[in-house]
Amino acid sequence: MATATNTGKRQRSCIACGAQADKTGLLRIVRTPAGAVAFDATGRAPGRGAYVCSAECFAAACKRNKLDRALKATLGSDDYDRIAADIAAHARDAREM
Numbered sequence: 001m002a003t004a005t006n007t008g009k010r011q012r013s014c015i016a017c018g019a020q021a022d023k024t025g026l027l028r029i030v031r032t033p034a035g036a037v038a039f040d041a042t043g044r045a046p047g048r049g050a051y052v053c054s055a056e057c058f059a060a061a062c063k064r065n066k067l068d069r070a071l072k073a074t075l076g077s078d079d080y081d082r083i084a085a086d087i088a089a090h091a092r093d094a095r096e097m
């Protein structure tokens with residue numbers, strides 16, 4: 001292995017199960033500067049981000065309020081439903097490509 005240098009490829013970990021991956025391998029949830037919470041399909045939206053590795057981990061993170069803590073935001077069940085639907089749609093798109 002090469003010596004550690006700051007390449008900008010930081011490892012992120014899933015807030016539910018703790019699995020580590022490059023950020024491109026994780027699903028990003030973002031709290032935008034305007035305060036809205038959304039699924040970030042691009043992984044580059046401005047704002048505070050939290051990562052999960054799968055739709056299952058998103059559901060688990062919701063159940064344990066881990067997403068609220070990670071984003072320092074209060075999410076309602078409508079937020080969870082909307083984000084879960086966006087993640088499901090994203091996963092379906094990824095399979096079709």
Ligand SMILES: [Zn+2]
Binds near residue numbers: 014015016018019053
């Ligand atoms: Zn996970």
